Amino acid sequence: MFTSFPLKSVTIPNRIVMPAMCQYSATEDGYVTNWHRVHYGARAVGGVGLIILEATAVEKRGRLSNHDLGIWDDGHIQGLRELVEIGKEHGTVMGIQIGHGGRKSWGDELVAPSSIAVPNMGTPHALTVTEIKDIVESWRQAARRVREAGFDVLQIHGAHGYLIHEFLSPLSNERGDEYGGSLENRMRFLLEIVEAVKKEWPEDKPLSVRLSAVDYLEGGLTIEDTVQISKVLKSRGVDLMDISSGGLLSARIELGPGYQVSFAEAVKKEAGLPTIAVGLITQAELAQEIIHNGRADFVALGRELLRNPYWVLEAKCEESVWPWQYHRAMPKR
Numbered sequence: 561m562f563t564s565f566p567l568k569s570v571t572i573p574n575r576i577v578m579p580a581m582c583q584y585s586a587t588e589d590g591y592v593t594n595w596h597r598v599h600y601g602a603r604a605v606g607g608v609g610l611i612i613l614e615a616t617a618v619e620k621r622g623r624l625s626n627h628d629l630g631i632w633d634d635g636h637i638q639g640l641r642e643l644v645e646i647g648k649e650h651g652t653v654m655g656i657q658i659g660h661g662g663r664k665s666w667g668d669e670l671v672a673p674s675s676i677a678v679p680n681m682g683t684p685h686a687l688t689v690t691e692i693k694d695i696v697e698s699w700r701q702a703a704r705r706v707r708e709a710g711f712d713v714l715q716i717h718g719a720h721g722y723l724i725h726e727f728l729s730p731l732s733n734e735r736g737d738e739y740g741g742s743l744e745n746r747m748r749f750l751l752e753i754v755e756a757v758k759k760e761w762p763e764d765k766p767l768s769v770r771l772s773a774v775d776y777l778e779g780g781l782t783i784e785d786t787v788q789i790s791k792v793l794k795s796r797g798v799d800l801m802d803i804s805s806g807g808l809l810s811a812r813i814e815l816g817p818g819y820q821v822s823f824a825e826a827v828k829k830e831a832g833l834p835t836i837a838v839g840l841i842t843q844a845e846l847a848q849e850i851i852h853n854g855r856a857d858f859v860a861l862g863r864e865l866l867r868n869p870y871w872v873l874e875a876k877c878e879e880s881v882w883p884w885q886y887h888r889a890m891p892k893r
């Protein structure tokens with residue numbers, strides 16, 4: 561758990577990741593605030609190996625709330641760059657998740673592959689092919705801004721029932737054109753985004769995709785689909801898969817410690833890509849077991865790192881890990 565992991569030119573100092581978690585604390589125009597500086601700064605001081613900034617919107621209409629971070633304008637770059645500098649100063653690798661909420665966005669300009677609403681939300685407009693190409697271009701421009709802000713890892717949000725996932729799942733995609741039908745067609749939108757992002761994203765820096773491995777619903781995405789998508793992503797130059805699940809529509813899920821690890825394990829073993837496992841991993845013993853047994857290459861701790869920014873420090877009482885300012889507080893073991 562405390563060994564480093566090289567991904568292209570970037571070395572992640574340990575296997576603990578803070579996954580993307582919306583903070584709903586940006587200005588209404590999507591700018592960074594002091595909340596982000598303190599929140600991300602604390603986890604960097606706390607020794608997290610890789611911080612992935614919260615879902616940051618590639619288009620204003622694709623935000624999940626009216627206080628999401630944005631990356632649809634060059635004006636957003638400076639604030640994000642400051643967060644990168646804060647993280648790097650403390651030895652943490654800084655990544656960012658960029659996304660689009662699709663039919664689950666905030667506001668009334670909902671777009672999706674097909675005009676199928678989720679319960680209690682408005683009916684989305686089914687995107688035309690020209691509109692799809694425009695959104696892909698927004699992703700490309702966002703990737704350029706991620707590069708200019710100095711991030712070392714870029715993650716495309718393809719999970720949790722948002723726009724990319726809506727294309728991937730047959731339950732939300734009923735298109736009859738080249739973006740719907742077969743799995744090959746349903747993944748076309750994601751592959752076009754990967755291709756557009758790679759035009760801007762440096763070849764020597766890792767590119768990650770987050771997917772919901774399964775929909776937990778009859779007729780929805782299965783782990784076999786996700787392994788297949790991951791194999792194609794690997795061939796298109798994606799370096800790191802972050803494997804979550806669900807979020808398309810409400811479903812019955814058996815929750816328990818590490819409940820999604822087997823999905824990450826399947827992707828790692830069958831698609832041969834480095835993976836992040838996530839979901840109710842709170843104990844150091846479980847995190848260590850997952851890494852030690854090669855079930856995933858990284859473990860992401862979401863809510864646990866919200867509760868305790870110093871989780872990594874508590875798991876490893878060593879002067880080399882602790883910031884010198886805190887050495888007098890180190891428990892003697």
Ligand SMILES: Cc1cc2nc3c(=O)[nH]c(=O)nc-3n(C[C@H](O)[C@H](O)[C@H](O)COP(=O)(O)O)c2cc1C
Nearest residue numbers: 579580581582614615838839840841861862863864
């Ligand atoms: C407050 C909060 C905000 C979240 N926002 C995002 C997000 O922006 N993008 C994303 O992919 N997942 C998001 N998630 C899901 C987490 O990244 C993570 O997958 C989930 O919390 C399960 O991990 P955990 O059990 O360790 O918390 C969010 C979760 C929480 C609790």
